[in-house]
Amino acid sequence: MASNMFVVPQTRGTVLCCKCGISMAPNPANMCVTCLRSEVDITEGLRKHVTIMHCPECDSYLQPPRTWIKAQLESKELLTFCVKRLETDLKKVRLVNAEFIWTEPHSKRLKVKLKVQKEVLNGAILEQSYVVEYVQQDHMCESCTRIQANPDQWVASVQIRQRVTHRRTFFYLEQLILKHDAAVHAIKIKQMDQGIDLFFANRSHAVKFVEFLGKVAPTRSRHDKQLVSHDSKSNNYNYKYTFSVEISPICREDLICLPPKVAASLGNLGPLVICTKVTNNITLLDPLTLRQCFLDTEQYWRHSFKSLLGSRQLVEYDIFNIEVVSPEYNLGGSKYVIADAEVARVSDYGKLFYIRTHLGHLLKPGDRALGYDLYGANSNNIELDKYKGLVLPEAILIKKSYEEKRQKKRGKPRPWKLKSLEMEVDEFRGRGNEQKVESDYEEFLRDLEENPELRFNLSLYRNREYQLSEMVSVSDGDDAPSVPLEELLADLELSEQEDGEDGMRE
Amino acid sequence: MATRFQFENSCEVGVFSKLTNAYCLVAIGGSENFYSAFESELADVIPVVKTSIAGTRIIGRLCAGNKNGLLVPHNTTDQELQHLRNSLPDQVVVQRIEEKLSALGNCIACNDHVALTHTDLDKETEEIIADVLGVEVFRQTIAGNILVGSYCALSNRGGLVHPHTSIEDLDELSTLLQVPLVAGTINRGSEVIAAGMTVNDWTAFCGSDTTATELSVIESVFKLREAQPTAIVEEMRKSLIDSYV
Numbered sequence: 001m002a003s004n005m006f007v008v009p010q011t012r013g014t015v016l017c018c019k020c021g022i023s024m025a026p027n028p029a030n031m032c033v034t035c036l037r038s039e040v041d042i043t044e045g046l047r048k049h050v051t052i053m054h055c056p057e058c059d060s061y062l063q064p065p066r067t068w069i070k071a072q073l074e075s076k077e078l079l080t081f082c083v084k085r086l087e088t089d090l091k092k093v094r095l096v097n098a099e100f101i102w103t104e105p106h107s108k109r110l111k112v113k114l115k116v117q118k119e120v121l122n123g124a125i126l127e128q129s130y131v132v133e134y135v136q137q138d139h140m141c142e143s144c145t146r147i148q149a150n151p152d153q154w155v156a157s158v159q160i161r162q163r164v165t166h167r168r169t170f171f172y173l174e175q176l177i178l179k180h181d182a183a184v185h186a187i188k189i190k191q192m193d194q195g196i197d198l199f200f201a202n203r204s205h206a207v208k209f210v211e212f213l214g215k216v217a218p219t220r221s222r223h224d225k226q227l228v229s230h231d232s233k234s235n236n237y238n239y240k241y242t243f244s245v246e247i248s249p250i251c252r253e254d255l256i257c258l259p260p261k262v263a264a265s266l267g268n269l270g271p272l273v274i275c276t277k278v279t280n281n282i283t284l285l286d287p288l289t290l291r292q293c294f295l296d297t298e299q300y301w302r303h304s305f306k307s308l309l310g311s312r313q314l315v316e317y318d319i320f321n322i323e324v325v326s327p328e329y330n331l332g333g334s335k336y337v338i339a340d341a342e343v344a345r346v347s348d349y350g351k352l353f354y355i356r357t358h359l360g361h362l363l364k365p366g367d368r369a370l371g372y373d374l375y376g377a378n379s380n381n382i383e384l385d386k387y388k389g390l391v392l393p394e395a396i397l398i399k400k401s402y403e404e405k406r407q408k409k410r411g412k413p414r415p416w417k418l419k420s421l422e423m424e425v426d427e428f429r430g431r432g433n434e435q436k437v438e439s440d441y442e443e444f445l446r447d448l449e450e451n452p453e454l455r456f457n458l459s460l461y462r463n464r465e466y467q468l469s470e471m472v473s474v475s476d477g478d479d480a481p482s483v484p485l486e487e488l489l490a491d492l493e494l495s496e497q498e499d500g501e502d503g504m505r506e
Numbered sequence: 507m508a509t510r511f512q513f514e515n516s517c518e519v520g521v522f523s524k525l526t527n528a529y530c531l532v533a534i535g536g537s538e539n540f541y542s543a544f545e546s547e548l549a550d551v552i553p554v555v556k557t558s559i560a561g562t563r564i565i566g567r568l569c570a571g572n573k574n575g576l577l578v579p580h581n582t583t584d585q586e587l588q589h590l591r592n593s594l595p596d597q598v599v600v601q602r603i604e605e606k607l608s609a610l611g612n613c614i615a616c617n618d619h620v621a622l623t624h625t626d627l628d629k630e631t632e633e634i635i636a637d638v639l640g641v642e643v644f645r646q647t648i649a650g651n652i653l654v655g656s657y658c659a660l661s662n663r664g665g666l667v668h669p670h671t672s673i674e675d676l677d678e679l680s681t682l683l684q685v686p687l688v689a690g691t692i693n694r695g696s697e698v699i700a701a702g703m704t705v706n707d708w709t710a711f712c713g714s715d716t717t718a719t720e721l722s723v724i725e726s727v728f729k730l731r732e733a734q735p736t737a738i739v740e741e742m743r744k745s746l747i748d749s750y751v
Contacts, residue, residue, distance in 0.1 A: 010672040018695045021719035026669040030695035121695070 029124035036126060042118035043130040046089045052082075052110075054136045057144040068141045073110075074100050082112050082134060093118045101131065110134040143201075147187075154187055154199035155240060156206035160213065161195035162247040165312060167437060169251060169278075170196060171444040173217065174421050175458040182212045183421060191423045203241050210243050218280055218297040221245040248300055250275050250282055252447075253314075253398050254307035255372045257383045258284075262303050266293045271387055274398065275307070276334075277453075285331070287358040287396055290338060292331045308381055311443070314370040316346040316401055324360045333453070337361040343395060345373065357397040368404070371397035399450070402481065406446070414445070416488050417463045450481050462488045507730050508703075508710040508721050511543045517693045517713025518701045520659070521566045524611070525704040525711065527618065527662070528573035529594050530554045533563035547709055555593040559586055560608075566704065567611035570655065572618045575599035575638035579608035601638045605631045612655040615700065617662045620683050622646045622654045644682050649675065659699045662707050664727040666690050666699050688727045692716055 014023045017032035019039075024032045031039065053062035060070040061081055071078040083090070083098055093116040101111040115129040146153055162169050173196075177183045183198060185205035190197040200206040213219050225239040250256065254275045263269050270286045273293075277283040282295040321342035328337050339360025344352050346368070353375065363369055375394040384390070448455055460483060513522040514535050522533040523544065529552050532541050544554045559565045560581040569578045575598055578587065582602055590600045605628055607613050613624035614635065621641040623632065632643050648657045649668040657668040665687045667679065680687045692702035693713040703712040705728055712721065725731055 008674050010674060013671065013673045013676060013689050015669040015689050015691060016719050016723060018691050018717045018720050021722070026689070030669055030691040030697065 027124055029121040031121075033126075036120070036124065037128065040120045040126065042093060042116060042120065042126055042128050045092070046116075046130070047086065047132065048130070049133050049135065050082075050085055051135045051137055052085065053139040054108075055141040055144055056138050057140060057148070060141060062139065062141065068143075073105060074102075078110075079112070082110065082132075083114075085134075086114075086132065090116070096127065097129075108136040108138075110136060146201075154201065156200045156203045156243070157241070158198045158200070158206050158209055158213075158243045158245060159192075159195065160197075160219075160245045160247065161192075162249060163194060164249050164251060164310065166251075166310070166443075167440050168311070168444050168447070169217070169247060171441060172454070172458075173213075175418060176216055177212075178419055178421060179457060179459050180212065182209055185209075189421055189423045191425045196423070206241060206243055210245060213245055213247075214297070215280055218248040218250075218278065218282055218295075218300050219245050220248075220297075220301050248278075248282070248297075248304070249306055250278065250300070251307070251310065252276065252278055253311050255309040255396060255398075256284065256305065257308045257379075257381055257387075259303055259305050259383045260386055262295075262305065265299075266295075267291075269293055271383070271390060272308075272392070272396070274396070283332070285336075285358070288338075288356055288393070290326075290329050290331065290336050290358055305383065308379060308384070309372045309374075309377065313372060313377070314398065315373045315376075315395075316403070317343040317369050317371055317395065317397065318346050318349070319343055319363050319365055319367045319369060320352070321365055322360060322363055325356075326360075328361060335361050339363070341397070343369070343371075343397070345376075351375075353394045355393055355395050355397070359397055359400065362400045363397075368401040369397045370399050370401045371395050402446075402450070413463060414449075414482075415463055416460045416483050418445075418458070418460060449483055455483065460488050508712055508716075508724050509543070509547065510712050510714045510716055510721070511540070512714045513540045517715045518698075519711055519713050520699075520701045520704045521564050523704050523711065524566045524569060524571065525706045525709075526572050527706050528552055528598055529576075531565055531569070531590075532556050533565050534558055535563070544711070547711075553593060553595065555590070557586060557590060557593075565611075567609050567656070567701070570610040570614035570616060570621075570635075570639075571598070572616050572639050572641065573598070574618065574640040575601060577610050577614070577635065577638060578602050579610055580604045581608060599638050601634065603631055603634055610655070611700070612653045615655045615658045615660050616641055617660045617683075617685070619662065620644065622648075622658070622660075622679075622683070624654060625652050646679065646682070648679070656698050656700050659703055659705050660685070661705045661728050663729045664688070666692070666703075666724060666727055668697050668699065670697070686727060688723060690720060690723045690727075692720055692724075694720075 012025055015026045015030065016022065017024050017035055018030055019035040020032060022032055029036050055068060058070060060068040063069055063081065069077065069081055071081060079098060079100060095114060096117055097115040099113055101113055103109050103111050112132050112134070113129055114132060115127060117125055117127045120126050183189060185200055185202065186198045187201055188199040198209065210221055221243055223241065223243045225241045227237060228240055229238045252275055256273050256275060258269060258271050258273060263271050269284065269291060270288060273284040273286050275282060276285045280297050282300055284293045284295065319341055323340045324337055325340055326338040328335050336358045337360030338356060338358055341355055341357050341363065342352060343355060359369065373395055374392050511519065513519050524531040530544055530548055532544055532554055534556050541554065541556060548554055557565060559568045559578055561583065562568065569576060571577060576590065576594065578600065580602060587600065587602060594600060607624060607627065613627060615622045616639055619641055621635055621639060621643050623635065623643055623645050625645045625647060627645070635641065636643050646654055648654050649671040651657050651668065659666045664685050665683060667676065667687055667689050669689050669691050671689045676687050676689060691697060692699050693715040694717055696702050703710055703724065708730065710724055710728055710730055712724065
């Protein structure tokens, strides 16, 4: 019934504005907008001039009491910051819109136009926009001051050392650090003789980094502190903290002779073992029996031992004959097959060896392999002497060699590349070691190509300079292993990379 | 013409006074300024009476009247009633009404011929109004408000109503009242017309906040510019003298 009721259409009449007399639609204040604006100023009592602190070094603005917010001119963050500075004022009115008015950057003034609404005079809501001027005062933020005062000022340092002759571990560690952003807070990173030094502004950052290391490598650490200054009135003590981290000298592909105690505790693992993987556990594989064992960090450091032969001592062998002896075993994801092989060193074809190897699944007659030459090696190892009556195999093969195939590709850039940390190189290190370092790095890159599980934890980037066409022409079935393109991350632009570097240093 | 003034620093002069063609009621204020403002305009024409109703000063909103009579609420004291009867001219009938809505000034807007009332007024009251005031009574609302007495000021020549009154409403009221009506404001945009001013056929009194625009609207709708008190009162005097021996 209600819908059938006749409702008189109501048209609003016009009244005269009580001040200026122009005809207008009636509103709660019964004044035209201009008269109302002239009458009531809702921006009365709101601040129109504000001072803000700006740090010219790092382009950030102070939010009292202590936070510095980094923001570009005329950016969203800066607008949010400016509006936040007016928070107390804006509680009285309702903010509808805020935007920047362009000012000359050198004028040190920022202008923001704010549109606000407020209720006035019996219910009429008035909207008005006004301009707030921010005067930018230059004031260096604390971190910049500290850096300026003494650029080498650090509070905590972490010294990582590994007593081996190569730097492969540190290349790998560098990539891990980059992937996990563990060195974000480091002020400075220095490359030392057998390790890396990192400097932090805060003890907790250093502790966090040491813990990170403990998770990715078998380490042993100790820490010390040195008193720098002491305020007797407030009993504040300033220290410099140093953390010394030692990584175990056992690396992948090392040949190790286990001390009798350790061998016994691992169930009489044949004293000669190969290390296959190093994370915070060390994986040991006996090549003759295909038994695998894990040593975790604590266990290792309880009876620490060194390796017998390292990757520098690898020698190339030519395979003449392979006879598979055992079925395929799957040990923790990798397959091994025991085989008897007839091999000879590439440098000396005169002497043939008949050895047992665990690489039966990879090798075919005519292949080349890298292994340790125990026949020709003169080992000076205490542990080895402890085993009386131990018969050493003449050679132990470690991995297949792709040297010939790599010859074809020599000089051509790889389709992928790695980022690197910014490190200071100590001067005295540079002499004569350049060659070694470069060949080490090349080895490391080859390692990455051959081992997908190594790549697992790292980020590889596409190399823009690499031309795809060349890849197509060289495609035999038996190609040297390379990184499939799907695994590569699209590379970052150069400018972004620079930003990334900045982010790493505080 | 219209004059602007204040009652004890308040611009709501319609609350503290009641003006008709035959008499004027004024509240008792702290200073004599209010009374003398009325007196200077009206003294030799109609009686200006100081009074209170129900012990209060808001007499303009409590009573309703025209030249024929005056209606006061039930809580008026006997002394006040007697005082009013004594002071006002004899042909003005003063009547006390028993009505639940006691603010008669807010509920009834009237001139000498027609009255608008609150929609919820009693039937008896309506009859009394028609009887005492000698008017035709219409129950109406103004711009959706039932307090017709507050939102409109009426005289025999025109009327001013609430600014939000629609055009259709204005037409309807105008035909009922048979006078030109205009929607406007008083006292710098206030919508409560009758509280801010009081008017009769030749003069109007407004709150001091009234702007020039509003004042010109009032003068034009109530036709105050050419009005002379003598012309109107002469008619009344004739009837007065008639009853004089």
